[in-house]
Amino acid sequence: MSDPTAWSRDLTAEVDGHGIVNHAGSAVLRLLADNLGLTRRISTALRRRHFTPTHDRGRVLTDTAVMITDGGRVLADLATLRDQAELFGPIASDSTLRRALTEIDPLTADRITTARAAVRRSAWQLIAARHGAIPASPVADRDLGRQIVIRLDATMIPAHSDKEGAAANFKGYGHHPLTAFCDNTGEALAIELRPGTASSNTARDHIDLLDTSIAQVPWPHRRNLLITTVGAGATHDFLDHLHEVASRRGQHLEYSIGWELGDREQETIKRVPGDAWQHVIDAHGKARDLGDAGVVELTGLLRHSAGGDRLALWPAGMRVICRRERPGSGAQLSLLEEADGWRYSLFATNTPVRQPGRQLDFLEARHRVHARVEDRIRCAKSTGLGHLPSKSMQVNASWCLAAAIAIDLLCWLRLLCLTGALADAEPKTLRYRLLHTAVRLVRGQRRRRIKIPRTWPWADALAACFTLALALAPPG
Structure with missing residues (x-):
């Protein structure tokens, strides 16, 4: 009779992985934000005269929204993207994120709201084109x-x-x-x-x-x-x-x-x-x-x-x-x-x-x-709204704005990139099946390729998401 616990007898663990990227599915949401024009429009809305930050504030806010869709609950969770620099590139520090959220006053929030409305027009055009209405x-x-x-x-x-x-x-x-x-x-x-x-x-x-x-x-x-x-x-x-x-x-x-x-x-x-x-x-x-x-x-x-x-x-x-x-x-x-x-x-x-x-x-x-x-x-409460990360009301109000953007990104993911049961899936399901997928990142011929494990049950769905998100043409 076989031993049901035999699977772990030859198992060891060590920190020595190369080319492995976790939470790679979240990059699809980042692509949606960029290719729908959201990152650029928010960057314009947050631009200040005589101030050129190391980390573009539009990039910081959309990265925060991506982190929230990925399940982040506090500002320090941005490390999930920051530590995957092979895929996501440079990501702001926790202190930079806090400063960026503090800088969003009511007037700036109104400009971001206007930017969201403009991007929503582009998104709805694509949704109507894909679904007929x-x-x-x-x-x-x-x-x-x-x-x-x-x-x-x-x-x-x-x-x-x-x-x-x-x-x-x-x-x-x-x-x-x-x-x-x-x-x-x-x-x-x-x-x-x-x-x-x-x-x-x-x-x-x-x-x-x-x-x-x-x-x-x-x-x-x-x-x-x-x-x-x-x-x-x-x-x-x-x-x-x-x-x-x-x-x-x-x-x-x-x-x-x-x-x-x-x-x-x-x-x-x-x-x-x-x-x-x-x-x-x-x-x-x-x-x-x-x-x-x-x-x-x-x-x-x-x-x-x-x-x-x-x-x-x-x-x-x-x-x-x-x-x-x-x-x-x-x-x-x-x-x-x-x-x-x-x-x-x-x-x-x-x-x-x-x-x-x-x-x-x-x-x-x-x-x-x-x-x-x-x-x-x-x-929404499982997508950032259920926990406010700061003692400051202004920072928490900015966090709610980022949570609203995160909710939109998940909706656009369902409507523009997914079919079948995944198109109706809740945030926790999408994280488990798509966003938290670990992949291998391969470099060659001046390109980076994401290698999704063939054994992952939703590998084809995730590959299709990347293909569709990459194909979106940035609005003029």
Whole structure:
């Protein structure tokens, strides 16, 4: 009988390798940043008069983004690239990286944001050329076609008390950033780092984030938008701003925003006839039993109630829609919900009544998939956003900007270089299968060649990534 532990009997270890490069797959992301023009544009945005740094600041920031996509969590993790100089060339030191992040003030950050928008135009042109169009946002058994969906949500980043801006709120202790993701592509359009004391329903923060994220959507795609967020965004000023943007010439903007179940809404729900509830559709587009869930519009009852128009101060085109379902065990319920055995959730939208393909069941399903933003945030937290490396708020804000670039690079990798299951893979899977691959670097005829082990299960996929990334022509 063979010994199952015999494989290690003749095994030794020593530090004497030559020509071996680890984490070589991350070079694909560096190629994407360079060949899409991101490195050059950020370099221009960070350029200062009478100052010529040893390490170009655009190179430093894009290298930081590549390090974050590779799984880096602190500034010292840049050594992963720096120690692979045979492939990546000269890389900034930790102290240079800290200085570079410190130099990014709000004005400089705005210039970087403008540079990202310009690069996104080039990236979307290539994505549309490869896939025929920008991917559609799926809803139930259908999709939203050419409509671009921007999902806004807040999250909590745990932090120690010695970090600037860290504080306690209802979600925990740390920082409380706002995020905006493009549901079609998964890109991080904007990440706004805020102190832990920042409120979830701060209208000014939502308005700034919305304007920044819309500016990131390439023209003419931004002419047909859907904005979604949870109830924290349902403030007068934010909804008024949405209607103002929607009224601009050539702009079609819809929204779907969570709405609070207040006293007036609870009173209105009590007046809804039993036969007014309509079917809710599941993720496959099938109607659910009315005994399990239902949806109804409350706009008419709220505007024409016995107590007068209860939506008089809100925009005229706004509709309020209510969903009910049987509550799960342990759910926190209001007195009304405990009394009638239903759990209610409401949302507001400006989608017109009886618009083709926009009935109540579909509008409810369209709002329900806003929960996908939680997956975007979860993946973002594994791509730099889950840990802020510095005590300085400014350095951490710059880190969040680098994390947003890192998220974009991973999205462009999936959409421009990958197929099959890898095109839908999460960051940890991509690191394990592609980014962390060790290769042999061979020199000859004034060229460097990457030799990927034939036995690596994803060798062909990684080779294809390099081929496609190298073939991208830098924009003029």
